[in-house]
Amino acid sequence: DVKVTQSSRYLVKRTGEKVFLECVQDMDHENMFWYRQDPGLGLRLIYFSYDVKMKEKGDIPEGYSVSREKKERFSLILESASTNQTSMYLCASSLAGGGYGYTFGSGTRLTVV
């Protein structure tokens, strides 16, 4: 069964900490994405990547950065965590091109205190 694995299911961090969220996929997908999901706001795209070493800003990149050093791994970094970054973070991957649906990871529920 193909998988997108996120390193943590639940995470509690303090304001100002640097936070790393890891995502690994075993499907050899070219595209990888990071979303956050908040009640009433739906899924919002933070960053995405079409290839190794490549990254593109999504709709809400402020306060975040990403790294894709290997095809299977896409990391999201919160440079200095703030309480308004408390959210559910979802990683997803897909084949190249736009005609394919996403496979999502199980999500990381991050609480910043």
Place this chain on the structure above:
Amino acid sequence: RKEVEQDPGPFNVPEGATVAFNCTYSNSASQSFFWYRQDCRKEPKLLMSVYSSGNEDGRFTAQLNRASQYISLLIRDSKLSDSATYLCAVRPSGGSYIPTFGRGTSLIVHP
């Protein structure tokens, strides 16, 4: 007008009922369409892609109406386990391959 809109619901239906959701989109050149299912506190899972000719998977039927710019999802013989939020996703033509997700329609199937 939002790019992709869904009625948030909830749709409350008894077991065995037939229920349909729509998802409207504003970009007439949109090319790819999808339905996802999301259970409470879980990740979205791809339910089905929506093709121009429509497609069916068991009790689920998806259709595309380009003239009126919406896609639909029909669920027949609803089961308790169908209770979830159903998200649509619409990808515009050209340029970015990034789809826009709707905020979802909540379905509650009761005994």
